[in-house]
Each structure stands twice: as C-alpha cells, then as structure tokens.
Amino acid sequence: MNKLSRREEIKACAARLFRKRGYQATSVRDIAAALGIEAPSLYNHINSKKEILEELLIHMGEEFIGGMNEIKNAPISSLQKLERLVALHVRLTIENTDSISLITSEYVHLEGDCRLAYFKLRDAYEKDFRSILLTCIDEGEIKDVNIDLALFSMLSTLRWLYSWYSKNTDINPIALEQEMIKNLINGIRS
Amino acid sequence: MNKLSRREEIKACAARLFRKRGYQATSVRDIAAALGIEAPSLYNHINSKKEILEELLIHMGEEFIGGMNEIKNAPISSLQKLERLVALHVRLTIENTDSISLITSEYVHLEGDCRLAYFKLRDAYEKDFRSILLTCIDEGEIKDVNIDLALFSMLSTLRWLYSWYSKNTDINPIALEQEMIKNLINGIRS
DNA sequence: AGCAAAAACTAACAATTGTTCGTATTTTCG
DNA sequence: CGAAAATACGAACAATTGTTAGTTTTTGCT
Numbered sequence: 001m002n003k004l005s006r007r008e009e010i011k012a013c014a015a016r017l018f019r020k021r022g023y024q025a026t027s028v029r030d031i032a033a034a035l036g037i038e039a040p041s042l043y044n045h046i047n048s049k050k051e052i053l054e055e056l057l058i059h060m061g062e063e064f065i066g067g068m069n070e071i072k073n074a075p076i077s078s079l080q081k082l083e084r085l086v087a088l089h090v091r092l093t094i095e096n097t098d099s100i101s102l103i104t105s106e107y108v109h110l111e112g113d114c115r116l117a118y119f120k121l122r123d124a125y126e127k128d129f130r131s132i133l134l135t136c137i138d139e140g141e142i143k144d145v146n147i148d149l150a151l152f153s154m155l156s157t158l159r160w161l162y163s164w165y166s167k168n169t170d171i172n173p174i175a176l177e178q179e180m181i182k183n184l185i186n187g188i189r190s
Numbered sequence: 191m192n193k194l195s196r197r198e199e200i201k202a203c204a205a206r207l208f209r210k211r212g213y214q215a216t217s218v219r220d221i222a223a224a225l226g227i228e229a230p231s232l233y234n235h236i237n238s239k240k241e242i243l244e245e246l247l248i249h250m251g252e253e254f255i256g257g258m259n260e261i262k263n264a265p266i267s268s269l270q271k272l273e274r275l276v277a278l279h280v281r282l283t284i285e286n287t288d289s290i291s292l293i294t295s296e297y298v299h300l301e302g303d304c305r306l307a308y309f310k311l312r313d314a315y316e317k318d319f320r321s322i323l324l325t326c327i328d329e330g331e332i333k334d335v336n337i338d339l340a341l342f343s344m345l346s347t348l349r350w351l352y353s354w355y356s357k358n359t360d361i362n363p364i365a366l367e368q369e370m371i372k373n374l375i376n377g378i379r380s
Numbered sequence: 381a382g383c384a385a386a387a388a389c390t391a392a393c394a395a396t397t398g399t400t401c402g403t404a405t406t407t408t409c410g
Numbered sequence: 411c412g413a414a415a416a417t418a419c420g421a422a423c424a425a426t427t428g429t430t431a432g433t434t435t436t437t438g439c440t
Binding site for chain 2: 020021022023024025104105106108109145146148149150152153156157159160164168179180182183184187188
C-alpha cells in the first residue's frame with residue numbers, strides 16, 4: 001500500500017506540473033526534482049512518463065462515466081439529471097483541479113490503445129449528456145435550442161470551470177454549484 | 191514580399207501542427223517535413239521556433255483587441271455590442287481556426303516579455319468584455335446574473351468554438367453567428 | 381545570358397530527453 | 411536485532427531537440 005501511496009504522490013505532483021508547463025515540456029527530471037529525488041528513482045514506482053498521463057486521464061474519464069451512470073439511472077426528472085450533471089462537474093473540478101485541466105489539452109499526447117480507450121470514454125459521456133439534454137427538450141422542460149450547440153456550450157463552460165475555480169478557490173462549493181446551475185440551465189429553461 | 195509570403199506559409203503550417211500535436215511535441219523537423227524541406231532551411235525565414243508561436247499568439251491577441259476597439263466605440267447599444275462580440279469571435283474562429291486553437295493551451299510556452307505582452311492583451315480584452323456585459327446589466331437589458339461567472343461562461347464557449355466549428359465546417363457562418371447569439375445572449379436576456 | 385537575392389542543402393554541434401543498470405541506503409516488521 | 415522489501419542513488423545510454431555554419435541550387439530581373 002505504501003508503494004501505491006508513493007505512486008499516487010508522484011502522479012499528483014506530475015499532474016500539477018503537467019498543468020503548469022504542459023506534458024511535453026515537463027521532464028521526468030522536473031517531476032523528480034519537485035519531489036526532492038533524482039529522476040531514476042521514479043522508475044521504482046512507475047513504468048514510464050507516458051503511463052502517468054494515461055492513468056491521470058483515464059482515471060478522470062472513469063470518474064465522469066461513473067458519475068454519469070449514477071445520474072442516468074436515478075429516479076429523477078431529466079431536468080434534475082441535468083442539474084446533477086452540473087453538480088458532478090463542479091465536484092470533480094474541485095476534487096481534481098490539476099488532473100481535470102489536462103482533459104482539455106494534454107489528451108493529444110495519448111497514443112495507441114489508450115488513446116482509443118480515452119476517446120471511447122469521452123464520446124460515451126457526451127452521448128449520454130446529449131441524450132439527457134434531448135429528453136429535456138422533448139419533455140418541454142427547456143427551450144427548443146440547437147441541441148448540439150447547446151451541448152457544446154455547456155460542456156465548454158464545464159470543462160473550463162477548473163480555470164475559473166483556480167482563481168476563486170474561496171467560493172463555497174455549494175454556492176458555485178447553484179450559480180453554475182442558474183447560469184447554464186435556467187437560461188435555457190422554458 | 192516574397193519572403194514574407196513564405197514566412198506566413200511556414201507560420202500557417204506550424205499552426206496546424208502545433209494544434210494537432212502541441213507546440214512542444216512538434217519539432218522544427220516536423221514543420222520542415224510538412225513543407226517538403228529540411229529543417230535548417232526554415233532558418234532562412236524565421237529566427238527561432240519560439241518566435242513562430244509568439245507571432246501566432248500575439249497576432250491573434252491583436253486581432254481581438256482591434257475588433258474590440260471597433261465595437262467599443264461604435265454608436266450602438268451595449269446589447270448590440272455584445273452581439274457584435276459574438277460575431278467577432280465567430281469570424282476570427284472561421285478565419286484562423288488553427289491559430290485560435292493555440293490560445294487555449296499553448297500560451298503556457300510563452301516566456302519573458304512576450305508572455306507579459308500576451309497576458310496584457312488578454313486581460314485588456316477580458317476587461318473590456320466585462321465592462322460591456324456590466325453595462326448591459328445596468329441598463330436592464332440582461333438578467334442580473336453573477337457577472338464574473340457569466341463572463342467566464344461566454345468566453346469559455348467562444349474560445350472553444352474552434353473545436354466545434356472544425357467538426358461542422360459546412361455550417362453557414364452567418365447561421366452560426368445567429369445561433370451563437372441566440373445561445374449565449376438570449377438565454378440571459380431580461 | 382548573367383547577376384544578385386532568395387531559398388534550399390549537408391554536416392555537425394551541444395543540450396536535453398526518457399530510460400536502464402547495478403548498487404547503496406532506508407524503512408518495515410517478525 | 412536482522413532480514414527482506416522498498417526506495418533512492420550515480421553513471422551512462424541512444425535518441426531527439428533547436429540551432430549554426432558554410433555551401434549549393436533556384437528564382438527573378440535587366
């Protein structure tokens with residue numbers, strides 16, 4: 001378990017540096033230095049630099065998919081599901097600010113099977129999100145907007161929430177959640 | 191003028207590659223290969239790889255500032271100014287899809303004076319944008335929302351428009367403009 | 381045709397990259 | 411304590427990086 005803990009420590013540190021300077025611009029020596037050790041020491045805990053990015057991104061993807069599955073199957077209205085999705089993004093953003101920032105930019109460095117797996121997670125999530133949004137429209141809960149544009153708009157804002165949150169860490173998470181719901185959903189309600 | 195043209199050719203090619211793989215992951219040899227020449231040949235036209243990124247980003251910053259200045263001083267209502275800002279983003283996105291994609295991620299590789307200059311442009315733009323939005327609220331044209339969150343939300347969507355547009359290049363620019371206005375502004379109108 | 385400028389080439393550089401190997405040190409725990 | 415496991419180390423690697431220098435080829439103009 002200690003090894004796992006050290007491993008997680010490395011991943012968290014790497015996430016912070018990847019966010020600040022980008023994945024490619026962060027060397028394994030940078031990561032090691034930030035941990036106060038030498039670069040080769042890292043390889044007692046990880047197999048490669050790429051592996052770190054892969055695990056960070058896949059993990060976030062799975063967090064989103066997990067949250068989506070809970071919401072999807074909950075016995076609540078579609079509009080409430082939409083609100084819960086916003087809350088999910090807010091929570092994951094606050095709990096994983098660094099990792100989540102990688103989603104918007106560093107996924108380009110994924111390769112091979114992992115790249116495909118990541119895209120699969122992302123596409124599945126967006127498909128479910130779209131489906132919930134569509135149901136809201138069908139049920140007349142929200143305005144008859146261009147659904148793809150509305151989906152894109154919501155996701156853009158939610159994906160960039162980490163950058164806003166980083167400059168406003170003092171905000172109450174619940175207040176942020178309410179504000180986001182107001183901002184993203186109430187504007188398109190019937 | 192021929193030299194300038196070749197230079198612009200290189201910059202456009204670099205922008206495309208920077209967008210696909212990221213600035214750091216794109217080598218000067220990659221750029222040269224995409225142009226069908228050898229890497230050292232590039233240096234007859236540019237001074238450094240960094241210079242390319244700097245010019246691409248500063249140029250986009252100036253385009254936005256220029257557009258903002260026109261809108262700011264136009265004899266129209268604040269709400270119309272807001273609509274024109276959306277149109278500005280749509281136009282610049284369509285005209286510079288690759289370069290504009292760098293704004294959201296690759297600015298982290300700017301250093302020194304250029305980095306400061308870029309931040310100055312960005313901050314000035316956001317300040318002006320915020321000011322117009324605030325006037326709309328004061329005049330009762332749009333709902334009394336949390337202004338910083340509303341600003342952030344609009345800018346997130348507008349900054350990510352390039353990714354949406356890339357998957358929907360067949361859309362009529364004017365139709366896109368109208369949809370964006372509907373989506374971003376009408377939702378928060380009084 | 382001939383000349384100057386522009387643009388491309390080959391060869392090579394110093395630095396940095398991710399990573400491996402074998403060894404030493406520290407920590408854990410019976 | 412003492413053995414085993416976990417963790418860190420220094421030295422070194424092959425590959426890739428951005429860039430320079432000097433030279434040759436191509437282009438455009440009179």
